[in-house]
Amino acid sequence: MTLAEAIKSDRLPDFITQEEARGVGPIDPAEFDAALAAHVTGPQSEDRTSRSASADGSTGKRTRPGSGPCTSR
Numbered sequence: 001m002t003l004a005e006a007i008k009s010d011r012l013p014d015f016i017t018q019e020e021a022r023g024v025g026p027i028d029p030a031e032f033d034a035a036l037a038a039h040v041t042g043p044q045s046e047d048r049t050s051r052s053a054s055a056d057g058s059t060g061k062r063t064r065p066g067s068g069p070c071t072s073r
Contacts, residue, residue, distance in 0.1 A: 006015030
């Protein structure tokens with residue numbers, strides 16, 4: 001059974017027993033936190049949207065070269 005199946009069917013203790021029988025031990029809490037931090041992002045704050053300016057004033061929107069104002073003459 002997969003972890004998703006165990007959670008969905010309320011059989012998490014069975015899943016843990018299954019994985020321990022396979023030799024999977026407890027995870028190191030620091031490793032787990034690092035893995036989560038690398039793959040999970042928090043929710044956006046309510047006052048920011050994907051187009052809100054960052055602290056440096058940029059919106060993160062990419063522009064093509066030559067599409068902005070000409071600064072060299």
